[in-house]
Amino acid sequence: MQTSSVPKIVIAGTHSGCGKTTAAVGIMAALRKRGLVVQPFKVGPDFIDPTHHTQVCGRESRNLDPFMMTEENVRKTFVSATKGADIAVIEGVMGLYDGVDGGDESSTAHVARILDAPIILVADVKGMSRSCGALVSGYTGFDKSLRFAGAVLTKGGSERHRSMVCSALPIPVLGWIPRTEALAVESRHLGLLLAEEDSRLKQTAELIEETCLLDEILKAASAAPAVSAAADAEEKEPAFTLAAASDSAFCFSYADNFTALRNAGAEIVFFSPLEDTLPKADAYYFCGGYPELHAKRLESSPCTSGLKKAADSGTPIFGECGGLMWLSRTVTDSAGKTYRMAGVLDADSLMQKRFAALGYSIGKTCGSSYLANGTAFRGHEFHYSICEADRDARFDFLLSRGKGIAGGKDGLVCGNTLAGYTHIYFGKAFADAFAAGVRR
Numbered sequence: 001m002q003t004s005s006v007p008k009i010v011i012a013g014t015h016s017g018c019g020k021t022t023a024a025v026g027i028m029a030a031l032r033k034r035g036l037v038v039q040p041f042k043v044g045p046d047f048i049d050p051t052h053h054t055q056v057c058g059r060e061s062r063n064l065d066p067f068m069m070t071e072e073n074v075r076k077t078f079v080s081a082t083k084g085a086d087i088a089v090i091e092g093v094m095g096l097y098d099g100v101d102g103g104d105e106s107s108t109a110h111v112a113r114i115l116d117a118p119i120i121l122v123a124d125v126k127g128m129s130r131s132c133g134a135l136v137s138g139y140t141g142f143d144k145s146l147r148f149a150g151a152v153l154t155k156g157g158s159e160r161h162r163s164m165v166c167s168a169l170p171i172p173v174l175g176w177i178p179r180t181e182a183l184a185v186e187s188r189h190l191g192l193l194l195a196e197e198d199s200r201l202k203q204t205a206e207l208i209e210e211t212c213l214l215d216e217i218l219k220a221a222s223a224a225p226a227v228s229a230a231a232d233a234e235e236k237e238p239a240f241t242l243a244a245a246s247d248s249a250f251c252f253s254y255a256d257n258f259t260a261l262r263n264a265g266a267e268i269v270f271f272s273p274l275e276d277t278l279p280k281a282d283a284y285y286f287c288g289g290y291p292e293l294h295a296k297r298l299e300s301s302p303c304t305s306g307l308k309k310a311a312d313s314g315t316p317i318f319g320e321c322g323g324l325m326w327l328s329r330t331v332t333d334s335a336g337k338t339y340r341m342a343g344v345l346d347a348d349s350l351m352q353k354r355f356a357a358l359g360y361s362i363g364k365t366c367g368s369s370y371l372a373n374g375t376a377f378r379g380h381e382f383h384y385s386i387c388e389a390d391r392d393a394r395f396d397f398l399l400s401r402g403k404g405i406a407g408g409k410d411g412l413v414c415g416n417t418l419a420g421y422t423h424i425y426f427g428k429a430f431a432d433a434f435a436a437g438v439r440r
Helices: 020-033 049-057 071-081 108-115 131-142 159-166 200-211 214-222 255-263 291-299 304-312 322-327 427-439
Strands: 002-004 008-013 038-043 062-064 087-091 119-124 148-156 173-178 227-229 240-245 250-252 266-271 283-286 317-320 330-332 338-340 347-351 357-365 376-383 385-389 394-401 409-414 417-420 423-425
Touching: 002 071, 008 020, 008 108, 008 214, 020 038, 020 049, 020 087, 020 119, 020 148, 020 173, 020 200, 020 214, 038 049, 038 071, 062 071, 062 255, 071 108, 071 227, 071 255, 087 108, 087 214, 119 131, 131 148, 148 159, 148 214, 159 173, 173 200, 240 427, 250 322, 255 266, 255 423, 255 427, 266 427, 283 322, 291 322, 291 330, 291 338, 304 317, 317 322, 322 347, 322 385, 322 417, 357 409, 376 427, 394 417, 423 427
Parallel strands: 008 087, 008 119, 038 062, 038 087, 119 148, 148 173, 240 266, 240 283, 283 317, 317 417, 330 347
Antiparallel strands: 002 227, 330 338, 347 385, 357 376, 357 394, 376 423, 394 409, 409 417
């Protein structure tokens, strides 16, 4: 067993859009400004909020999602990632109690219980006074097993407004963040802008120091009990080289996936399809991202010719969502302009005006690729494109939950290239199957 006694705090919201990310990133930034080593986490499958966490904290943010990971692996990831940290700050997802299919699973509350972590509830008080007391009372009384350190109130107004709101709250007020458009984070079709595209959240450190009781937040975090989990698997000697795409076009990946792949014997080399020629490797991994925003540059990518040769020679290639689009023949954007892609898969991708799929996925392999038949997996899909595959297309993923490419079929196969819409959380079993397939 391994144990983490690192102080921890969960930043939860009453609902999406209440200012939870601003509060969470601001608290992370303010604590780091004090000289603390802050380990960030994000509840749920989101890829974008963690980019802000990572940039502010200087440590890679980790996802905590019981649906994809299991409760034990949530604890294991937490304990492993907090080594060397002074405090863990965990940003929630949606509203505090919002889980899978309207239930509790994978909600922020679920993760807080797993880690026995105190909660700061973020509430938007615009247009409210005493009613905020009723709102917060409902949240704090709904599940008596949760521990609330206090509340951070956002979009606050005058001092008079503050006194009217705070007088009726059943928990301590740890922060009063005034209304300001300067810190609003811009969005696009898959969520917030990436951290490197919008630097305004880095400005929140000073705001949080001025408006929040950091000492009280630290005190609450320090009172949380330790977390124990099974010991980490020992990293194997590298048995194969995996080149993984990583740039502004391919930026949606779970840090745990790379840990699991290294434990399965992968030596991972990161490269940019936008800038680099294809590195020499035994296998290639193209994660999700925004290839549609970089389609013109990808059309002339220095990787294209090398990737086609690698595919034709039987080198294993794995792609997910944005990686699927890049590996297809073409991408047509929402304005109707078509761009040539890598041309490895017998398919074309078309952007839609609204999202084509959103939600968790459960599936298993069918034996059509280099992955062993019956390999189970869980993951998540969120995309604005559709993939039109040729009539004779073969698929290796059969989904019992999720849409995939078409009708629950995902994982398009061409030779030793395998790509689908599902962002798979690898875990040990899937990473071992992937490694075994590559070695075969």
